[in-house]
Amino acid sequence: MFELISQYPLIAALLALVSLGAVFGAVLGFAAVRFKTEGNPIAEQINDLLPQTQCGQCGYPGCRPYAEAIAGGEAINKCPPGGEAGIQALADLLDVEVIPLDEEHGEEKVKAVAFIREDECIGCTKCIQACPVDAILGAAKQMHTVIASECTGCDLCLEPCPVDCIDMIPQQESLQTWHWPLPDPASGESRIIATDATPTQDRAA
Amino acid sequence: MRKIFDFHGGIHPPENKRQSQQGGIRDAGIPPELVLPLSQHIGAPAKPTVAVGDRVLKGQMIAEANGFVSVPVHAPTSGTVSAIEDRLIAHPSGLPAPCIVIASDGLDEWTELAGISDYRQLPKADLLNRIREAGIAGMGGAGFPTAVKLSTRPGSQVATLIINGTECEPYITADDILMRERPGRIVEGVKILQHLLAPGETLIGIEDNKPEAIAALRAATAGSNIEIVVFPTKYPSGGEKQLIEILTGKQVPSGGLPLDIGVICQNVGSVAAIADAVLLGQPLISRITTVTGEAVREPGNFSVLLGTPMNYLLARAGFQPDRNRRLVMGGPMMGFTVADAGVPIVKTSNCLLAPSEAELPSPPPAQACIRCGMCEQACPASLLPQQMFWFAQAREFEKLEQHKLFDCIECGACSWACPSNIPLVQYYRASKAEILQLRREHEKSEQARLRFEARQERIERDEAEKVAKRAARKLAAEKRAQEAATGGGETDPIQAAIDRARAKKAAQQAGDAADTNPRDKLEKAVTSTRQRLETASAKLAQAEAEGSDLVAALQTGVDKTRARLEAAEQALRDFTAAAEEAPLQETPVDPAAAAIARAIAARASEAALDPAEKSRKQLAALEQRLEKTRARLAASQGAGEEQKIIDALESSVSLLEEKVSAAKQQLNNPEGV
Numbered sequence: 001m002f003e004l005i006s007q008y009p010l011i012a013a014l015l016a017l018v019s020l021g022a023v024f025g026a027v028l029g030f031a032a033v034r035f036k037t038e039g040n041p042i043a044e045q046i047n048d049l050l051p052q053t054q055c056g057q058c059g060y061p062g063c064r065p066y067a068e069a070i071a072g073g074e075a076i077n078k079c080p081p082g083g084e085a086g087i088q089a090l091a092d093l094l095d096v097e098v099i100p101l102d103e104e105h106g107e108e109k110v111k112a113v114a115f116i117r118e119d120e121c122i123g124c125t126k127c128i129q130a131c132p133v134d135a136i137l138g139a140a141k142q143m144h145t146v147i148a149s150e151c152t153g154c155d156l157c158l159e160p161c162p163v164d165c166i167d168m169i170p171q172q173e174s175l176q177t178w179h180w181p182l183p184d185p186a187s188g189e190s191r192i193i194a195t196d197a198t199p200t201q202d203r204a205a
Numbered sequence: 206m207r208k209i210f211d212f213h214g215g216i217h218p219p220e221n222k223r224q225s226q227q228g229g230i231r232d233a234g235i236p237p238e239l240v241l242p243l244s245q246h247i248g249a250p251a252k253p254t255v256a257v258g259d260r261v262l263k264g265q266m267i268a269e270a271n272g273f274v275s276v277p278v279h280a281p282t283s284g285t286v287s288a289i290e291d292r293l294i295a296h297p298s299g300l301p302a303p304c305i306v307i308a309s310d311g312l313d314e315w316t317e318l319a320g321i322s323d324y325r326q327l328p329k330a331d332l333l334n335r336i337r338e339a340g341i342a343g344m345g346g347a348g349f350p351t352a353v354k355l356s357t358r359p360g361s362q363v364a365t366l367i368i369n370g371t372e373c374e375p376y377i378t379a380d381d382i383l384m385r386e387r388p389g390r391i392v393e394g395v396k397i398l399q400h401l402l403a404p405g406e407t408l409i410g411i412e413d414n415k416p417e418a419i420a421a422l423r424a425a426t427a428g429s430n431i432e433i434v435v436f437p438t439k440y441p442s443g444g445e446k447q448l449i450e451i452l453t454g455k456q457v458p459s460g461g462l463p464l465d466i467g468v469i470c471q472n473v474g475s476v477a478a479i480a481d482a483v484l485l486g487q488p489l490i491s492r493i494t495t496v497t498g499e500a501v502r503e504p505g506n507f508s509v510l511l512g513t514p515m516n517y518l519l520a521r522a523g524f525q526p527d528r529n530r531r532l533v534m535g536g537p538m539m540g541f542t543v544a545d546a547g548v549p550i551v552k553t554s555n556c557l558l559a560p561s562e563a564e565l566p567s568p569p570p571a572q573a574c575i576r577c578g579m580c581e582q583a584c585p586a587s588l589l590p591q592q593m594f595w596f597a598q599a600r601e602f603e604k605l606e607q608h609k610l611f612d613c614i615e616c617g618a619c620s621w622a623c624p625s626n627i628p629l630v631q632y633y634r635a636s637k638a639e640i641l642q643l644r645r646e647h648e649k650s651e652q653a654r655l656r657f658e659a660r661q662e663r664i665e666r667d668e669a670e671k672v673a674k675r676a677a678r679k680l681a682a683e684k685r686a687q688e689a690a691t692g693g694g695e696t697d698p699i700q701a702a703i704d705r706a707r708a709k710k711a712a713q714q715a716g717d718a719a720d721t722n723p724r725d726k727l728e729k730a731v732t733s734t735r736q737r738l739e740t741a742s743a744k745l746a747q748a749e750a751e752g753s754d755l756v757a758a759l760q761t762g763v764d765k766t767r768a769r770l771e772a773a774e775q776a777l778r779d780f781t782a783a784a785e786e787a788p789l790q791e792t793p794v795d796p797a798a799a800a801i802a803r804a805i806a807a808r809a810s811e812a813a814l815d816p817a818e819k820s821r822k823q824l825a826a827l828e829q830r831l832e833k834t835r836a837r838l839a840a841s842q843g844a845g846e847e848q849k850i851i852d853a854l855e856s857s858v859s860l861l862e863e864k865v866s867a868a869k870q871q872l873n874n875p876e877g878v
Contacts, residue, residue: 047654051646052654052657053650053653054657063657132657132660133653133656133657134656134660150656152650152653173298173300174300175244175296175298175302178296178300179635179639179642180631182597182598182600182631182632182635183631
């Protein structure tokens with residue numbers, strides 16, 4: 001055997017390569033089984049960037065299905081609640097071109113919270129069934145109300161309401177939500193050091 | 206001599222402190238109306254404990270702390286609560302916030318105060334609570350609740366207590382004047398903190414531009430273990446982290462707290478307020494505020510009640526509105542322009558700056574960054590302002606965080622140093638806020654996702670349960686059908702129900718038969734009542750013999766039974782008498798028999814009708830039914846119901862039509878076919 005190999009180096013090389021291939025194949029095969037990832041990790045990351053309003057404006061029944069569709073090659077511009085910032089984040093993650101929001105699926109709106117005019121509510125529970133995040137509280141023939149802190153502003157409760165008693169109230173700017181805006185160099189107004197906010201009414205004038 | 210360390214960067218802007226150093230502390234007086242924002246500190250806003258119309262006394266708590274990181278608010282003078290509503294407050298946004306408004310009565314009547322001189326006897330938790338209840342929040346400018354800062358975790362050792370008397374920002378002299386005029390108060394406060402924290406060493410850090418304050422404090426601390434440390438003036442050496450580095454040479458780790466390296470820092474103003482709260486029981490209701498700038502004739506320091514409108518205070522200092530372009534709360538470096546001069550002074554208002562246009566000119570337009578690196582030279586936090594500027598412009602928040610944006614203390618040194626007049630600190634401030642907002646939003650979306658997934662799971666579970674139930678029902682039905690087919694009538698549920706009903710009826714009839722004689726019934730009642738009376742009497746006798754406390758109850762029982770027996774006997778006697786009078790009793794009528802009789806009578810009357818009349822009636826009824834069925838058919842077709850239903854309706858319509866025509870024929874030809 002040894003002599004045969006020493007006489008024919010070609011066989012020696014062949015043997016070495018085949019045995020290497022077998023060993024690595026076994027290792028890879030084992031790793032594939034042992035370290036198998038559940039689900040699609042990229043879909044998970046995309047889902048993390050979507051706004052989770054579960055509004056279905058993208059045409060998919062919820063954010064996760066859309067995330068899975070994007071992972072499968074769907075366009076990234078079908079999420080109006082995510083807006084331009086969301087598209088930017090998705091483009092960064094997937095390393096694709098930033099494209100403008102698809103108008104077909106709606107436009108980016110100010111964040112709003114559903115509000116039920118409680119006098120008019122007839123207690124039909126239709127909005128409760130429609131709410132994707134269980135943010136509406138109530139029972140049959142009892143007045144319903146929205147848990148504002150849980151509402152994602154998806155609009156899904158508006159359509160089923162038979163008496164049109166649900167309003168979408170845009171979020172008011174409050175002391176808790178206010179923050180300094182980025183300076184706008186194009187505006188011509190300049191602020192230096194911290195004594196900076198432009199006077200609201202021009203006192204000098 | 207203690208070794209003085211230096212921190213990276215820093216600037217030397219014109220100090221402009223001399224203007225307001227004259228004249229000591231002046232009293233600002235009591236304004237007619239005080240506006241007290243519920244949120245004058247970092248943390249949750251306080252919760253009002255008074256109602257509109259209530260009379261409050263000076264020092265009375267009017268809003269309580271709402272949570273751990275919160276402090277109460279007290280009435281700065283006596284008066285009446287005139288409103289609890291949203292008012293404009295000193296905030297860069299210019300947005301209103303909930304405030305308690307007090308109309309002062311000018312009496313300045315104190316509530317009862319409970320000061321303690323012997324605080325060393327008090328448990329530390331009680332002492333901390335006193336500080337908290339006095340509403341003290343960091344008076345250097347940030348407004349962090351002092352009690353929270355002082356509540357160290359058990360086991361964490363405070364090596365150094367630092368009292369911050371630096372006051373490095375230009376124009377402001379409030380702490381300087383406090384140290385000069387009330388050094389004793391500060392030292393008393395420091396001693397309370399020493400008792401509370403048991404620090405290894407206590408330092409008071411003062412910049413060398415305040416010689417009078419240094420001398421006053423040196424005199425007050427002579428012979429104590431409090432050390433006064435003087436170091437060169439540089440902005441922003443009063444920043445907490447910078448001061449710690451100057452005095453100890455140690456740096457607070459990024460994202461950490463001073464306590465992580467065993468240091469606690471307190472402002473001199475807060476320390477004096479602690480002394481007032483503990484020794485005199487006085488809550489924080491006033492503070493020293495510097496009013497300065499070229500637009501005021503008599504700049505100086507005022508002891509001002511919290512809630513005093515700024516224009517009232519400005520009038521005291523000889524404010525000239527026509528010379529002023531913008532009103533700044535805080536210093537020229539870290540302050541902000543207030544939207545309206547009517548906003549109130551709060552716990553953090555250390556300075557009111559009313560500069561003229563020439564004094565603090567509007568900054569020229571920003572030029573392009575020339576990458577000179579002067580901002581980096583000035584940054585006291587050793588950051589790379591220029592690099593962060595690019596990232597902030599491009600909104601690359603991840604990179605900003607990697608460049609330690611959150612270590613920026615927003616001192617404004619970079620903006621001051623920038624030769625291109627780029628408002629650098631504005632970029633950082635906005636980016637910080639935006640990052641925090643994105644974090645909040647992400648948290649919220651995460652919560653929405655969890656709720657959505659939980660709902661989805663619940664719906665699936667319900668659906669699965671329904672399917673399982675349906676399958677179980679189907680299986681059971683099949684089993685029953687099989688059993689019925691093989692086992693015969695015994696297990697057939699319908700047959701069983703019929704049998705049960707029959708048996709029941711039979712039993713009832715039998716019972717009726719037994720009781721048909723009412724005399725027997727009455728006799729039975731008499732015997733059973735008599736028996737009951739006998740047992741009850743026996744029990745009563747036994748109870749009496751034993752002297753049980755149930756005797757009374759048993760006695761009434763016996764009496765009642767006896768009465769019942771008498772009634773039964775009476776009924777029996779009456780019945781016997783009646784039976785003798787009317788021996789012919791009517792037999793009870795069976796309802797079924799009555800129904801049969803009625804039916805027979807109806808049939809008979811129908812038969813008695815004229816046959817023609819009968820047919821006409823039938824025809825009318827049939828036509829009515831036909832009409833109804835047709836209507837239903839039309840409705841079903843309109844609603845698009847199942848074909849099966851429509852077919853059935855159609856066949857019934859045709860059947861009825863046949864019947865109608867037959868009836869018509871019969872009517873026309875009454876003699877029959």
